[in-house]
Amino acid sequence: MKAIIIGCGIAGPAMALALQKVGVQAVIYEAREAADDAQGAFLGISPNGLNILKEYVALDEVLTDYTPGRIRFFNARNKAIGVIDNAGQLSRYGSETVQVKRGLLNGALRRAAQEAGIPVEFGKRLLSIGQREGTVTVSFADGSIAEGDLLIGCDGIHSAVRRAVFPNAPEPEYTGLLSTGGFTRLDDLTLPADAIRMTFGERGFFGYAVSTSGEIWWFNNIAQATAPRRHELDQSELAYLKGRLTALHKNDPEPIASIIERAHSIEIYPIYDIPFLDQWHQDRVCLIGDAAHATAPHIGQGASLALEDTLVLAQCIRDCAGLQAAFARFQSLRQARVQAIIRQARKVGDTKTVPNRFQQFFRDLLLPFFVRLEARKMDWVYGYRVDWHRKLI
Template sequence: MNKRAIIIGAGVAGPILALQLKKIGFESEIFESRSEGNTREGAFLGFTPNGLNVLKEFIDLDMLQEDCTPGSIKFFNSKGKQIAKLDTAYQKQRYGVETFQLKRANLNKYARIAATNAGIKIWYDKKFVRYHEANEQVTAYFADGTTASADIMIGCDGMFSEVRNQLFKEVSAIQYTKLISTGGYAKIPELSKPLDSIRMTFGKRGFFAYSVSNNGEVWWFNNYFREQQPKPHEIEKTLKTEIQDHLASVHKNDDPLFSKIIKNSHEIIAYPIYDVPKLLHWYKGRVCLIGDAAHGISPHIGQGASLALEDTVVIAELLKSHKDYETAFRIFQSERQARVEKVIKSARKVGNTKTKTNPIAAWFRDRFIGFFIGKQIQQLDWIYGWTYSNKNSH
């Protein structure tokens, strides 16, 4: 008989994990708390070669690039002078694919389509509330009173994981970092042609980055420092206007184009950035966490989705070579943890540099950023060049 898996969460990791497990003879069902029509995930993300190389086995990347911006970045100082460029063209040759930015909603949509086309069932409006293990089975309970049982359960339910909360209540609380990842979409006449790169300017009081998609839409992003963690009703109602007003004032002495983009945005994005606590274990019994549920990462180097996709490869490989799921989970964590923590550390470092605005730091940055970017390209190889070979046959 086929082994069965319950997957909680239908972001990108859940459907791709289900497809990986199908290859090794698992039957999976995916349970998603949101409704099927809820595709309002406003954010976009930079998607790097390590994630793209996992994804391309199941999804035609050309479809994802129907609405995207490039991944290359040109850096400018507050006077509008270009001080450096981080080109991604070399990646195509080195890794077979090249970083680009795409909307999270599109990424999730195509992952779900791929899973559905492979006969994997995705249930919507299924808010996971708790689980129970008995008789060599794990049973998930949902808020609507329904249940599902299988051999194992994998939590792919992201930063705010309820599976993590149920597994490790005492350490599950996430920490607000006082930064809010902000951005938006705008249409303005003078920026209607696609750009060859993201333009990132270190303005007088903060950075501003934007690009123009192949559909002529301006995608911009920024960070907003906010001492007080926003309450859910603020995120819903007032935070976006607060951010719009604040950023317009931060950039009032920078290129007037920035304020024009901010003021003319038809959609504003605001995601408070949290740190997920370091967990001693990513698994317990028949339940395992992957992706942001296990090792959430701040978005400064765009690795959340790619690390989750790497996880899907590794956990499927280990479940294939180890009949005992708990051994597979244990080895999964021991193989992934060091890499993941190193990436998280890199992301924090990048996050810290984005908020520096004192004149001396700015002077050094303007002069040395080109040198650091050259070094950065070599240093990023360990992230982008990832491939999994089941190196130890354990």
């Protein structure tokens, strides 16, 4: 069988490598004109994701620069109000949460796919999909077409595959938060820290960590009730963003103001999720990763879930009789888990919206208990394993 994979982010190359394990040859089609491993910010990847990632790449290749995943929380007066400690993760799950640069992760997966002989074609923006007589035909914006026996949509939250196959599917939901972030260096803050410091500031949430190379990786969340229009934020000027963030965090503890001031570039995104998509597959087409079930980033699970999907779907294709049965089994094995994680991420995101002083007082008081409770609740998330050798049928 020949598979068409749309999207060469995280899920795409991992899916192609998983399909190769079960004898399906894939070609990856990516909209971007070329690989750009310097693009994007950073993301958390937890044991459940790392344990799958190890199947595809040597972790050393991704962990050339990283920050730990332990989190210390502070209130707007810089008082420590909670900690999520990952100390037991290594012995319990075999890996420990880290933050990595998105480009390094994407690049390592793409190279692993290419080295395994999987072609990656750039400049291929999917426009439409046709399914007829056991064949999937896709057309791209450059006028070319491709044919295959199956198609896996790995094209992210604003998936063109999802729109083509399910034109009436709900659009991603705006969660009421914007996220900004970037990389900065400060002369007096170069030693890798033992944790990410997250501050519930007076009017916004701010997190930063110092990476193994001495770079500060930071992000902030801004509560904004109405969704920006698509691409509205793309052209935001650096000076405008610095001004907006400086005003938002003006009463919050240092080094927040210095980090913002010294930032040489700032990315800004609205945060969306897809709480529920009824169908993930139709005939010979199946969605995985953010295309099927995007989650808000507050518990750092989007990339890990996308990686989990790849191995489970390959296992279903290996063991089920026919593609429809495989895709249906895949959705039934995955949907409850991803929906629960999406709900939990929303809940955590809601604690970042700006409460009044009265609410702040109780949040600061209760957060240590809340954090301990949430950390215990992550066991079923981090402990997820795919038993590759188990036959599904």
